[in-house]
């Protein structure tokens with residue numbers, strides 16, 4: 001409400017407040033206004049009353065003015081706060097992006113977060129982070145929002161695209177109207193079905209000034225990209241460059257460690273052609289169980305290394321015992337048992353990072369049993385790490401379903417009975433359930449993966465049933481319509497290419 005309106009409203013309300021006596025020497029004009037009886041006591045009294053009213057009015061008016069000024073000042077403050085907030089929005093966006101970047105170790109996950117948060121921060125439709133692959137002379141991006149199904153896009157560095165130009169020149173490119181700019185190729189929109197309105201490209205450079213990639217944002221929600229947007233994106237690109245470089249180096253190291261561990265495990269397995277692939281299969285079964293039990297990414301890494309290296313201590317067991325075609329003597333069995341301790345001792349010499357610090361202990365617990373009768377520490381129940389309990393089930397399953405020197409692959413019904421009878425005393429029942437709930441084709445793929453040759457295409461037919469269901473069918477349960485023929489098909493795959501002269505031995 002305007003100031004004058006408020007004042008009028010105040011005056012209208014005053015007639016009831018009349019003729020209070022005032023003995024002060026009021027001024028004449030006010031006395032005259034009170035009916036013109038300048039010298040009569042009534043006139044004086046009326047004059048004083050009028051003055052009181054006017055004083056009250058003035059006082060009221062002043063109060064109202066103060067209140068209005070207060071309100072206006074508050075409004076100004078709120079407006080100012082909003083503007084301040086608007087200014088801070090990109091800053092808080094930058095904070096979110098940087099925070100996400102520093103908590104993600106892997107390049108793919110980091111790029112995913114960067115693109116999502118940057119688009120929101122700059123209020124635009126799409127953000128893509130192109131990473132330079134120097135060896136292939138390409139820029140690739142794994143996430144292009146709004147393009148479902150196009151998760152990886154590769155652009156030759158030598159192409160005429162705006163991102164390539166930005167990467168080659170190392171300069172910011174801000175195109176307010178794509179279709180009127182010769183640097184934009186409309187064919188890109190034709191192939192993707194997207195309509196580009198405006199583009200901002202900022203190079204991502206490391207401390208040496210080498211271009212590592214390009215930040216590309218498209219279609220600002222209102223108007224076009226501003227100078228301020230350029231500055232925010234450059235700030236972001238500067239932080240991202242360092243972190244992406246770090247994440248790439250981390251990936252390379254991780255890949256190297258993975259391959260080294262795999263090779264070490266294979267050197268043990270390959271001492272004997274019949275156990276070749278055991279460690280890799282145990283690792284794959286274990287990771288499948290882990291997926292089914294929703295373990296974290298960090299746990300998956302620990303599980304992968306521990307499963308891969310669980311039998312590494314076998315390097316200390318003589319081949320004459322490992323390859324023996326028949327039952328082991330008690331002394332030979334005791335010798336084989338030493339491999340669990342040796343696994344721990346050898347792996348403890350490796351400088352695992354904090355995240356992987358439990359790998360040696362977990363790997364060395366794969367022969368422990370829930371009732372404490374396992375080896376080599378004789379741990380009981382929850383003293384055995386959960387991930388070791390996962391490896392134990394995978395290890396026994398793989399040993400029973402593989403050919404050994406003294407026996408053929410065991411029938412899967414018998415394998416089921418052995419594992420089932422070990423619930424609560426040998427195996428963790430939850431892990432057993434998770435294993436038997438796995439999709440049948442997934443188990444078959446692992447089972448057949450290291451037998452040389454290709455995995456038969458028919459394995460696809462087992463997608464719709466679990467491993468447990470296959471066992472039930474093999475036990476004699478009547479197959480449903482979509483399960484017909486699966487039992488015969490399974491045995492055909494399972495018994496193919498087996499050495500003919502091996503005898504089954506319990």
Ligand SMILES: [Fe+2]
Pocket residue numbers: 310311339366367
């Ligand atoms: Fe073992």
